[in-house]
Each structure stands twice: as C-alpha cells, then as structure tokens.
Amino acid sequence: MTKKSNTTILNSLNDRVNSVFLGNKLESAITFVSTTTGTVATHKIADVTGVVAMQVFAICGTNLVGASTIEVGTALSTAALIAQTTGTDIDANEIWHDASPDSSIELTSVVTQKIVTQDINYKIGAAAISAGVLTFYILWSPISDDGNVELA
Numbered sequence: 001m002t003k004k005s006n007t008t009i010l011n012s013l014n015d016r017v018n019s020v021f022l023g024n025k026l027e028s029a030i031t032f033v034s035t036t037t038g039t040v041a042t043h044k045i046a047d048v049t050g051v052v053a054m055q056v057f058a059i060c061g062t063n064l065v066g067a068s069t070i071e072v073g074t075a076l077s078t079a080a081l082i083a084q085t086t087g088t089d090i091d092a093n094e095i096w097h098d099a100s101p102d103s104s105i106e107l108t109s110v111v112t113q114k115i116v117t118q119d120i121n122y123k124i125g126a127a128a129i130s131a132g133v134l135t136f137y138i139l140w141s142p143i144s145d146d147g148n149v150e151l152a
Helices: 008-020
Strands: 024-031 042-049 052-065 069-073 082-086 114-116 120-125 131-142 148-151
Touching: 024 042, 024 148, 042 131, 052 069, 052 082, 052 148, 131 148
Parallel strands: none
Antiparallel strands: 024 131, 042 120, 042 148, 052 114, 052 131, 069 082, 069 120
16 A cells, blocks of 8 residues: 655545555455355355455356355345356356456456445355355455454
8 A cells, every 4th residue: 555645646646546456455265165165155254344445356266066156245235246156157267256257367447346344255045065166355445444354
C-alpha cells in the first residue's frame, strides 16, 4: 500500500492505486472431502471484522468431483463474491471468478471489488464434492478503522 503525500494530486493518485491494488493478500487451499470440507453446507473461508474492500477468486489445482453446486459470498448474500457454479465445471488450472470458469488467463478487471461486512463462506448445494482442490485468494484493504480479514 502506498503512503499519503502532502499534495492533493498525489493523494488522489495514491487513493486510486490503493483501491485497485489492495494492500493485503490471504491464500487458503481447500482440499474437498465428501465428509468434511465437501459436505452440502456453508463452510467459512475467512473472518471479517468491520468494513473492508475485497476481491475474491480461486484457482483450481485438481478437478472438482461430485454433482454439486458451489458459490462464494456471505451469510446474507451467498453468491455475491463468486456466482453459483456446477462443481464439475471447475477444472485444473482454471481461474474461478464467475459462473463459467473456462480459462487460465483472465483480465484483473473481471474480479470485481466489493465492500464486505460479514464473514466469507463457500456454500455447497445439491450433493457433496468428494474430491478436488481450490485455492482461494482474498485481496483486501480496510475501510473502517477496525477493518480486518483473517483466514478461518
């Protein structure tokens, strides 16, 4: 994160840089097992305190297995960060940021920045995910004085 200056123009540029390149990064690899991390349920990825700006996406390390759906969001908006997707559509080396994972290269602009005030979860529906690996990346920056994100 860049530091503030004494000039208005530099401060404006600084605010734009900080809003595009969020100052903190968290990484969490989830290995799906049908009886634990892959059950039909909501599973916590990160604890959020206060108000933060964030971007969330995942990289698939191993194809997901199971006739399930998966989405990422908060308790109030379960698919607000990554739209609901059929689990078997997420294949190794693909970037998952929307309902149609299909590429190993994406523009950084496709990962939208959101204002978040609740914990981040992934939700599995329909059936368990019995195998596969997703690594979630959370880029974030505090907005409120108590804004913070920690892996669950």
